[in-house]
Amino acid sequence: MCTRYFLAFIICTSSLFSCTTGKKAYSPYRKYPKEALQKDYILLREALEAKHPSLYWYQDKDSIDAFFDRQYLRIGDSMTEQAFAWHIISPLLRQFHCGHTTVGLSKSYSKWAYGKTFSSFPLYLKVWNDSMAVIGNLNRKDSLMTRGTLVTGINGSRNKELIRGMFSYLPTDGFSESINYTRLSSNFPYFHRNIFGLSKTYRVNYIDSAGREKEAILPMFEIKKDSSKEKTAKQKTTKPSRKKIPRSERLTVYRSFEIDSSKQFAVMTVNTFTRGNLRTFFRRSFRTMRKKKIPSLVIDLRSNGGGHVALSTLLTRYVTRERFGVADSIYAVSKDLGRYTKHFRGGWLNNLEMWLIAARRKDGKYHVPYLEKKKFSPKKSNHYNGHVYVLTSGSTFSASSLFCNAVKGQEGIWLVGEETGGGWHGNSGIMIPQFKLPHTGIRVRFPLYRLVQYRHVPKNGSGVMPDIPVETDYRFLLERKDKKMEVARQLILQQQEKQDSVPSNP
Incomplete structure (x- = not known):
């Protein structure tokens, strides 16, 4: 009898482990069917319309609804997680002019990408107004595009057109683009790759030392594949080591x-x-x-x-x-997350906090009296x-x-x-849990409270302006x-x- 139970236990355990090891590894190149993407999109739209405090702060409902419909129609027959996030969701979130409402790829993608270096456009650029200047070059043997070289266009797009096009994928508080100039300047290759994709070569217009505009053909910065099977296997199984840094x-x-x-x-x-x-x-x-x-x-x-x-x-x-x-006012549009609770990181804990800090007022909103008074x-x-x-x-x-x-x-x-x-007038930066889309695993930062600044200025969409620019x-x-x-x-x-x-x- 004992032997029989022992054999049954071994068989069940073996089945369990065989199922575990048979699980498909994550692939960023997997394309999701249109129906799954549409379900994720509809769920996100419904949640935003029901719970986001500032959806119509800078644009009226008709304009936002029209953009919701437009992006839904742009969902392709099949798309990768990355394409869906960057080309469907990112331009949508841009319309809210809420800098705290942003999209991120799935946890699985983040784990897969950790420690990897990706092929990309080769130049790091400082971006300001309609100007761009080289501040780094991934192709280290390139002696042409050195620090300070002024770039006037890439692949046929002049600077103004290129910068405005990239901005259309990036969020803002109100209409202040200052943060997006900083984003592009911090990692231009990252944003260019995700927005425009990769090219084997890039046509870059620039100003030479004599002040003349010229065009150069630059190769893509490409990761060289290791021909050694042993090294390749080691790279797959070994995580990058983190150097221990003193606390100070x-x-x-x-x-x-x-x-x-x-x-x-x-x-x-x-x-x-x-x-x-x-x-x-x-x-x-x-x-x-x-x-x-x-x-x-x-x-x-x-x-x-x-x-x-x-x-x-x-x-x-x-x-x-x-x-x-x-703040002059801080409020949410509902007392809790309702039927969307399970999709939010933190789940019912968010509901508990909302119940504890907010109270319904005559305007129908749920205000935070402590910070208002x-x-x-x-x-x-x-x-x-x-x-x-x-x-x-x-x-x-x-x-x-x-x-x-x-x-x-x-x-x-x-x-x-x-x-x-x-934003100078205000922002939606109080309580920002992640909202996870069930089919793709894409995560959206989802603010729950609108804050209007203390002694607030008129709502013109600007950031806080410097006294000494x-x-x-x-x-x-x-x-x-x-x-x-x-x-x-x-x-x-x-x-x-x-x-x-x-x-x-x-």
Whole structure:
């Protein structure tokens, strides 16, 4: 009897493992049938129409409905996950003008792509206005396209047409394209590959050293395949090793603090309001400045894409000259996620949080009364009273744009740089779970609350505008110099020359 049960157990166990090992490996080249793609699309549309707080904030319902219908008709007979995400969903989400509503590929795709290098357009380009300049070249033997070479067109498209075409796939808060200039400048080959696909060669128009426009044929940057079967097998089975970085160095990725050798100013770089042990960091940094009587401070938020509102509010309290609020209004359009709960990451936990923080008002919306009513006072301990220069860029987004809005216009505080990517009037950046499409596994970041900024400006679609604009300077680009930081330094020197205007007790 025991032998019989043991054999049955072995057979069942073997069947289980044989099924597991027989599971098909993920392939990014798999094409999904039209019916599956349509089901994913319809589910996403219904969820957005039912739960998104800002679908019709910048365009009327008829325009949005027409675009929904148009993209549905563009779904092909079969499409890869990547094509569906980039060419159907991305242009759709662009129409909402909500920078927090974005699309990402499936978890399976992310695992497959981890550690891989892909063939692509070979040039990294700095993009500003209608200009593009080479800042890197993946084809290292190419001596023609060196740093600073001005590009005027690619594959027959002039810069203006090309940039606007790529923007049509990328989200914005309102109408501020500053974040998209930053995106293209950070990884032009990535966006060009996903939007236009690959070409064996690229026709690139450029300006030569004599100022004449010419055309060059550039080969695609291509990954060379290893002919060794042994090495190929090793690459498939071995994950890229991660070098262990000391904690102190890891934290500098998120934030850093340095006092200039002149002792006249300090630079505080805050790249996120999510990580970096920021409460302790802020307390120690501002205490140091108080003890050393540092008269000026540069706060660099150029790479800060946002994070926890509580932490951006904390930083504001250290430098603000007056009481302030976070928002004039924050609300969701429903009390929970309803029948879409199972498709959201976090599921019922999102519902629980929505039930706890929001209450229905007369307008039928579910408001967050705490953040609408709460006013915050300047910090009493280690508050900074010196001159403050806040560096901004297109990547200054979400919670960092809340900070900029709160301090803008205050005495002794200036925003220096570019229009923020985060909306000045408001954004939909509170509670952003992922919404997973069941057939393709594609994930959509799906905000649940609309936030209108404290003492909000009119809804014109702009980001927070700088007090001292600093645009891209070609000369600084060639010399690899930081123009915004240099402008801040010059402003600080000018302030030092006016001793009567420098606070004596920062």
